[in-house]
Amino acid sequence: xxxxxxxxxxxxxxxxxxxxxxxxxxxxxxxxxxxxxxxxxxxxxxxxxxxxxxxxxxxxxxxxxxxxxxxxxxxxxxxxxxxxxxxxxxxxxxxxxxxxxxxxxxxxxxxxxxxxxxxxxxxxxxxxxxxxxxxxxxxxxxxxxxxxxxxxxxxxxxxxxxxxxxxxxxxxxxxxxxxxxxxxxxxxxxxxxxxxxxxxxxxxxxxxxxxxxxxxxxxxxxxxxxxxxxxxxxxxxxxxxxxxxxxxxxxxxxxxxxxxxxxxxxxxxxxxxxxxxxxxxxxxxxxxxxxxxxxxxxxxxxxxxxxx
Numbered sequence: 001x002x003x004x005x006x007x008x009x010x011x012x013x014x015x016x017x018x019x020x021x022x023x024x025x026x027x028x029x030x031x032x033x034x035x036x037x038x039x040x041x042x043x044x045x046x047x048x049x050x051x052x053x054x055x056x057x058x059x060x061x062x063x064x065x066x067x068x069x070x071x072x073x074x075x076x077x078x079x080x081x082x083x084x085x086x087x088x089x090x091x092x093x094x095x096x097x098x099x100x101x102x103x104x105x106x107x108x109x110x111x112x113x114x115x116x117x118x119x120x121x122x123x124x125x126x127x128x129x130x131x132x133x134x135x136x137x138x139x140x141x142x143x144x145x146x147x148x149x150x151x152x153x154x155x156x157x158x159x160x161x162x163x164x165x166x167x168x169x170x171x172x173x174x175x176x177x178x179x180x181x182x183x184x185x186x187x188x189x190x191x192x193x194x195x196x197x198x199x200x201x202x203x204x205x206x207x208x209x210x211x212x213x214x215x216x217x218x219x220x221x222x223x224x225x226x227x228x229x230x231x232x233x234x235x236x237x238x239x240x241x242x243x244x245x246x247x248x249x250x251x252x253x254x255x256x257x258x259x260x261x262x263x264x265x266x267x268x269x270x271x272x273x274x275x276x277x278x279x280x281x282x283x284x285x286x287x288x289x290x291x292x293x294x295x296x297x298x299x300x301x302x303x304x305x306x307x308x
Contacts (some may be wrong), residue, residue, distance in 0.1 A: 013061070027292045030067040030283060032074075033300040035265050037060050037276050038307040040209055047176065047209070047304040050076035050102070051213035054282025056114060057095040064283065064297075065098035072101035074256040077176050080234035081164070083112030083188065083215035086150050087119055087276060087287040096158040098248045103162035108183050109154060110167050112215035112237060113137065113191045118148030119286045122244075127252040137190035137217070167213050169195040171204070182207035184230065190216040190237060190255060202228040209304075217257045217279055224276030227271030232304070238262045240281025243248050243295035256268055263295075278302060 039045065057066070067078060079102050085095050086237070096103075130136050156166065165172035167185020174181045184203035187193035194214070203210030212225040218234035225233050241250025249261040260266070262282040267274050270271035283297035 007266040009024055011078040012256070018190060021293070026294075026296055027285060027290055029296045030064070031296050031298045033261050033264070033298050034303070035278065036303045036305060037232060037265065037278070038201070038305050039211075039276055040304050042306045044179070044208060044306055046176075047078075047181070048074070048076045049302045050074060050079045050105075050297040051082060051234055051236075051300045051302060052102070052278050052283065053082040053215075053280035053299075054080065054098070054112070054239060054284050055095060055098070056084055056145065056282075056284030056286060057098065058088045058287045059094060062095070065094060068098040068283070068299075069101050071085055071299055072104065076105055076301065078174050078181065079103075079107035079164075080213055081107065081109035081159075082213060082234055083110050084236065084282070084284075085111075085155060086115050086116040086152070086189075089118055089148060089150050089282065090165065090233050092151055092154045092158070095155065103159070105166060106163070106176065107159075108157050108165035108172060108174065108213065110185045110215050112158075112188050114150070115152045115155060116150060116191070116288075117144065118150055118186075119288055121288045124289060125197040127254060128223050129306045130254070131252050134256060135166050137216070138192045139190070139256075151187060151218065169193075169198045171199055173207065174203070179208040180204075182208070182210040184210065185213040186221060186227075188215045189218040189221050192217075194221055196221065196224045200224070201230065203230060208225075212275075216255050219256050221276075222257070222268045222277065223270040226273050227269050229273050230275055231307075232276045233268065234278050234280075234302075236280045237283050238281065239280055239285065240279075240298075242285065242289070242292055242295055246294045250295070272275075
């Protein structure tokens, strides 16, 4: 009996313990990642940028809300929100409340697919299939039918009222201590809402510094921004892989970027130029898969310093 049932029972016990850890602890184990990026012109003072992403707010997530509110204590120079704030059509008020203290700082935002549409229950194995076939989101797949529409207009109005800059397929800028920070943003490539031709042309000539912002780091977008010589690109979407293997890493990215760059700071090369890329693992999950393993939820404080 021991030989026949011992191993399967042991595997079941380990799996159950891992699931309990992923759903009961790690998904609420919020972290702050700190990164230094050498991208500023010589002589410019360092800038502290707080990136928040993939909040996926569901009603009642009090610990997440308190943690987001506490990030205001970092006193960043400005905030960049890289989308997917919602995972509940009723989540707008709690999202705005959680981000309220951060909205006292200059900021800008783009939206992700989950800001526009509510999530659906799906087989997690589909992410592996999509990786193998190269079909992600609406990029190669059939359009979604019967989607739940989130009240993204209310979220937009809340951000705009606070003075955050809407970067939906457009350009904007922030004034920080007399410096002009130019920002170029795209709508979500995961659902084919990106329109690069509307923002093409590269960094603003008169700005002190220019950077690019997008929700999902699809290669076509990274190639375009890099070829246009943006020194820094911020993105989210991937959840860092969400369910990772310790000492190995992510299995999927939910887009066409490679798993080596699924989160954190890396570089991207295109058109003979190189850009720094930071992908946030985000601080939330789809409401139907509320688990994380070997990939804790996070926000990132990026310190931009002059390049050498």
